[in-house]
Amino acid sequence: NAGVMQNPRHLVRRRGQEARLRCSPMKGHSHVYWYRQLPEEGLKFMVYLQKENIIDESGMPKERFSAEFPKEGPSILRIQQVVRGDSAAYFCASSRVRTGGNEQFFGPGTRLTVL
Amino acid sequence: TQLLEQSPQFLSIQEGENLTVYCNSSSVFSSLQWYRQEPGEGPVLLVTVVTGGEVKKLKRLTFQFGDARKDSSLHITAAQPGDTGLYLCAGASSSNTGKLIFGQGTTLQVKP
Numbered sequence: 458n459a460g461v462m463q464n465p466r467h468l469v470r471r472r473g474q475e476a477r478l479r480c481s482p483m484k485g486h487s488h489v490y491w492y493r494q495l496p497e498e499g500l501k502f503m504v505y506l507q508k509e510n511i512i513d514e515s516g517m518p519k520e521r522f523s524a525e526f527p528k529e530g531p532s533i534l535r536i537q538q539v540v541r542g543d544s545a546a547y548f549c550a551s552s553r554v555r556t557g558g559n560e561q562f563f564g565p566g567t568r569l570t571v572l
Numbered sequence: 573t574q575l576l577e578q579s580p581q582f583l584s585i586q587e588g589e590n591l592t593v594y595c596n597s598s599s600v601f602s603s604l605q606w607y608r609q610e611p612g613e614g615p616v617l618l619v620t621v622v623t624g625g626e627v628k629k630l631k632r633l634t635f636q637f638g639d640a641r642k643d644s645s646l647h648i649t650a651a652q653p654g655d656t657g658l659y660l661c662a663g664a665s666s667s668n669t670g671k672l673i674f675g676q677g678t679t680l681q682v683k684p
Contacts, residue, residue, distance in 0.1 A: 500660070561605070
C-alpha cells in the first residue's frame with residue numbers, strides 16, 4: 458500500500474513566481490489536510506479538503522494561497538507571487554475518516570525555497 | 573484557540589536512560605496522536621489515544637492520555653540511539669473540524 462505521495466520534494470522559486478505543490482492521498486482516503494512547517498516552528502494547519510470541497514481553510518493566508526482536491530487527480534496547494542517568507546516545508550496528510558481517532562498519515566513534504 | 577504545550581523542547585541523554593515527554597493543554601481534545609519526525613521527512617504516526625485515561629504501549633514506548641483528555645505523556649524506557657528524533661504530539665479538536673493542533677515538538681538525542 459503506497460503511502461501519501463507528494464511532489465516535488467524540493468522546489469525553488471524566485472520571488473513573484475508561482476508554486477504548485479501536489480499531494481496524492483493514501484488509497485481509500487478521501488480527506489486531505491495541508492500543514493506548513495516554518496524553520497524552528499511546529500506544524501501549522503492550513504486547509505482541510507474532501508473531494509471537490511474545502512471543509513476548513515481557517516489556517517490559509519487570505520491572499521495568494523489556494524487549494525483544491527478535484528474529483529480526479531491529486532490535491533494541489535497553489536501559492537501565487539511567492540515571497541521569501543513562504544519558504545517552508547509543506548506537508549500533506551490524509552485520513553480515511555474525520556471522526557473518531559482521525560488518524561492522519563503524512564507525506565514526505567515539499568521543501569519550498571524562495572530566492 | 574486551542575494550544576498544546578510540549579516539554580521539554582530539547583533532551584539529550586545517554587543510552588539506557590529513561591525519559592518522559594509531556595504535552596499539556598487547557599482544552600479538551602477528542603483524540604491525541606504522537607508522531608516522530610526525522611530530518612527531511614514527514615511525521616510518522618506512532619500512536620493514537622482516544623479515551624481519557626488510556627494507556628498504550630509500543631515496545632519501549634508508553635503513551636498515556638489524561639483522564640480529562642487535556643494532556644498526554646510519552647515515556648521511553650532504556651532509550652537507544654535509534655530513538656533519536658523529533659517527537660510531536662497533535663490533538664484533534666473536540667469540535668471535530670478535522671484539523672490537528674501540534675505541539676512545538678521535543679528534539680531527543682540519545683548518545684551511545
